[in-house]
Amino acid sequence: MRYIFITGASRGLGEACLDVFRDDRIISVSRTSIDKSYNVYKEFNIDFNEESGLEEKLNEVFQSISPSTDDEIYLINSAGTVAPVKQVRELTAEDYLKNYKVNVLAPAMLIKQFINTFENHSGKKRILTVSSGAAINPVEGWGAYCSSKAAVNMLDSVVRLETGRLDYPIQSAVFSPGVMDTDMQAEIRQSDETSFPDVERFKSYKSSGKLNSAFTVAEVVKKIITADDFSEEAVYNVSDYVK
Ligand SMILES: NC(=O)c1ccc[n+]([C@@H]2O[C@H](COP(=O)([O-])OP(=O)(O)OC[C@H]3O[C@@H](n4cnc5c(N)ncnc54)[C@H](OP(=O)(O)O)[C@@H]3O)[C@@H](O)[C@H]2O)c1
Known part of the structure; x- marks a missing residue:
């Protein structure tokens, strides 16, 4: 049995992972509810911008399964936000905090709770965090x-250094998914040129068909995280899998 915790499961790459891992037991974590057509094992709704009580909520998420000794447990951190797109001279403290809560604090707390909850689990434990x-x-x-x-x-x-010392080590890596045809890219294309001078280049990625579908990239995620040699690389790039 394989248990897969997936964040950002409501849209984009996270949602596509619900599809490619459909034969496994998925525990989805998303702010907005996921599409009802996905048959997930458990669903949790958490807004990562609300850091108060976050650790307790995540503890509940990971405690929601009772894996057997040889079950595999994976965590895929896909939730993320590009916002706000602003020049450094305009970014406020609140802007940074809003972004970092989703892109840094949430994965940090998810990884922490994953390590602690499954400390004594001797089966495969793997974490793939979607970076860029x-x-x-x-x-x-x-x-x-x-x-x-x-x-x-x-x-x-x-994490790669610290978890190597555990009685039952965890394998982890980050993944750079390239440019994907998701809402995040649509948001990027809507940015104004003063804040984001590269906007035309990103518009051309869409018009010239250079964006990979989220499903294509989710299949790469599956290939990477299920590989026998997972975590031999610290950073995986989609360009090594999709030409
Ligand atoms: N798209 C690209 O071209 C690209 C390129 C490089 C890296 N990435 C990375 O790939 C990952 C997936 O991106 P994507 O393109 O699939 O993005 P997306 O389509 O914009 O989806 C973002 C996901 O993150 C969730 N999320 C955002 N804010 C949240 C919050 N406060 N609390 C909980 N969940 C929150 C969203 O939930 P809601 O539906 O509730 O908003 C949604 O499920 C991200 O880590 C991103 O940085 C994307």
């Missing part, structure tokens, strides 16, 4: 987003 090329490539207007993804990459690097 923006973690290493600066983009004007994405000060909050780029720095959040850089943070989550480093967080995962620390």
